[in-house]
Amino acid sequence: MFMYSVKHQRASSVAHVCELLAAHPDARPLAGGQSLIAGMKLRLSAPSLLVDLGGLRELTTIQIDAQHVTLGAMVRHAQVAQSEAIRKVIPALASLAKGIGDPMVRNMGTVGGSVANNDPAADYPAAVVALDAVVTTTTREIAADDFFVGMFETALLPGELITAVKFRIPKRAAYLKFKNPASRFAMVGVFVADFGSAVRVAVVGASAGVFRVAEMERALGRRFHAASLDGIEVSSAELLSDLHSQAVYRAHLIAVLAKRAVQSLTESGSKP
Amino acid sequence: MNDADTPRVIATEGIEASTVEDAQYIGKPLLRTEDRRLLTGKGRYVDDVVLPGMAWCAFLRSSHAHALITRIDTQAAREAPEVLRVITADEWAAADMGALTVVHPMPFSDGRPMNTATRPVFARHKVNHVGDIIAAVVANTREAAQDAVELIQVEFEELQSNVDVAKALDQATPLVHEQFGSNAVFDVRKGDEAATRAAIDGAHKIVELELRSNRLAANPIEPRSYACSYDASEERYTLYATTQQPHYLRRSLAVYALFIPEHKLQVIAPNVGGSFGIKGNFPVEVATVVWASRLVGRPVKWTATRSESMMSDTQARDHFTKARMGFDADGRIVGMEVDTLAALGGYLSNFAPSIPGNSYPQTITGLYRTPNLFFRVRGVYTNTVPVDAYRGSGRPEATWVNERLVENGARELGIDVVDLRKKNLIGPQDFPYRTLSGRSYDSGNPPLLLEKLLTLSGY
């Protein structure tokens, strides 16, 4: 309930953030704080300084063009969930944001914070990977497939800050998650995105981090229909067993949710 | 009284007391008088209480379920900034302080008194559950107290622990309190063992069940909190406490823990944010807070974090039961046999033994005519947070065992679940009804109630 002593400083610009992070190796950027503050209160982390990104208006924009939806790193989940413009082009992204935490958490939590944190049960990594996103940082652009490297670990280097995430607009996509009833984190979450030329399937909540299911992608690429997934199983060997669920059950959930995600896109009448 | 055929409609809209004429309040749906305050943020819960010069208390708790304390070093904590006092079992014992008391002890069936290890204010030499209190720090700020708690160095020798009530009396299971030579606390028996065995063994249908009534944590949204100030000139304490029973708490603190005259302690229970029984018993933190207010000469407050609540608020249920019920061919109960192990935790809390020992058997035969009963409950120590009263304390556990047996009987006999119950219910002519577990039901009409229930629920 009570965090260790820490200093707080509001950054005036992205450049200022980089300065502060460079000057204080134990500093952490503070986005919405919904994971970081919570973790600090449980005394799980103890940065020396929190560099507050809350005042950086330049990171709060939503841009939509013919091919991409680009979210500034400080765009709040509630903004994405309530955005008619996003719902028009990638409804699955708006739905995903709507399902994060609860309304109060969504008013503070950000896409940049979620992606940088890479909690194994968070939702956004599934969207980043399935929608073939590009993560823009203060120094470079990182492709989705290269970004998430381990549990709570990303390709970000010390002092490197996410400034935006650019999602490809798919032909159609769906995200379904099986919520832990208490925390509402994903026990398993499956994001299916059909780009016409290829299909991407990303899973969160089931393992140390987000992963793609190549077999499902190939099968759906040949024919985008739930029946294509019949018989495809994800091995439970690499999956998580914890107090919420056994690996075998998570493997089962992946198969069920993937099918339902595809069904939600095909059953409204669109041709497979 | 209402006609049995017309279910009563319960009004959901209330009326102001001031609109009622001639003070005819009974039976009227009155709007509550406290709501205005609670809805405008003017409620007063203990953590809202700010006393001038208030200091804060934080506890060091065991992270082991069962371990010996081989060394405690509080020096760094004592010297930490803003720290006023550090208290351990040694200081408590040196000051000849007492402990909470266990009311209504339950004996062994041969008359021996129960094996009593009362929950201590501070664990001495040994910890017996995760959350067991090892030390207290009083400091100028909440954060300073918490930071200083982490400076206390403790060395443990970890021991094997048992948290499974079903295993508590097994030969191989480690003893929580070695001095008793057993994990048994008490052994209460009711009814006639031989006659019941014979009746069930000879029954047309025997239902046998193994049931686990899992451990519960009440978790009222308001955590426990105590704030006490000591007036040195009058030697009087004023304690704000999250308690359901302020008079009882005052008595327990004064007479059993702190040995002060009762009239020198005032206990104020302001608004309480839910309790469900767990704020009814005399807990261990409150004694420390009251004593500390005199030691440091300033008001002292402690408020539990939720994590602390989960390892220190008394918990509930935690039974392992083997039960049998015998039925004749028509579905009438001929006998019931119950053998329960009831976990009480690492120590005995105030009411704990009487919950499985006295309250639980009261309704074990429910409202069903039960010509033979053999009931046995053994309280046991486990390396878990102490159990005490919660929401029905003992009786929900009994109803569940009873109804599970009856339900299974109906299903296994192929008799309609309602019909079988109707066959066995005691009727209005049977009251006052003396159960074989010793309790008397003074009045009632169970068949009528069942009919009403069936109608109301549209069964």
Added chain:
Amino acid sequence: MATISIRVNGTQVTREMEDRTLLVHFIREGAGLTGTHVGCDTAQCGACTVHLDGRAVKSCNQLAAQANGGEVRTIEGVANDDGSLHAIQVAFRQHHGLQCGYCTPGMVMSALDLLRLHPTPTEEEIAGHLDGNLCRCTGYYNIVKSIQTAARMMAGA
């Protein structure tokens, strides 16, 4: 230490507090408004819900410093200026939407946030918006009824 200045229920409150001070402690201790409650360690119970710059947030899960210069509305700022109860408060009382009252400020603030976004919410929308508010006393049924009534009252006003 930091100087934090937040406009709380229309009044500027400026205090010097440790950087690590949570918004809920600024409100309860800095501003002396104890209607906002702490019920958990993990930002799950919602008893700490307030409005920050017009939107519901969990005040236990951010630093007061993050809200520096902002505008906060708490349960103490819900009733009308003349002291009469807001429709939501009337409705909660009328439908017995509270028992111990500890989760209630959070429920009311969440309800107001919901009605801002959905003035005529469905039962499902109400339940969904209360996802982050826990109650151990009422079983939620009367809370939902209270909010439905408040919505009708506010729409009719």
